[in-house]
Amino acid sequence: MSTAPADTLTQLRDLTRAFAAERDWQQFHTPKNLAMALSVEVAELAEHFQWLPTGAPEELDERKREGIRHELADVLLYLVQLADRTDVDLRAAALEKLALNAEKYPVAQVRGDARKYDEY
Known part of the structure; x- marks a missing residue:
């Protein structure tokens, strides 16, 4: 019997819901606050590329790659939360x-x- 793979965006949504609920943070996760947090994380992502000629892989050391990976994760998680709070099927x-x-x-x-x- 074959089962369909789980929807990873739904899994992320459920994990972010649980994470916020455990900390009683839902009260702060308004659409406005999430949109602002998302824009901050995008800016933090852009900082890793600032002053690089192109941002091509050969220009990135391991420290930059890790920072980029973490900021991309923050962007994705805030985006998933914002979609959840605004009832958007991302x-x-x-x-x-x-x-x-x-x-x-x-x-x-x-x-x-x-x-x-x-x-x-």
């Missing part, structure tokens, strides 16, 4: 956005072109 929203972007940026028209859709 996976479905991402798939919807990919489909919209595919319409907005048809391959034949934009391949190899970095301009925004309203610039071509």
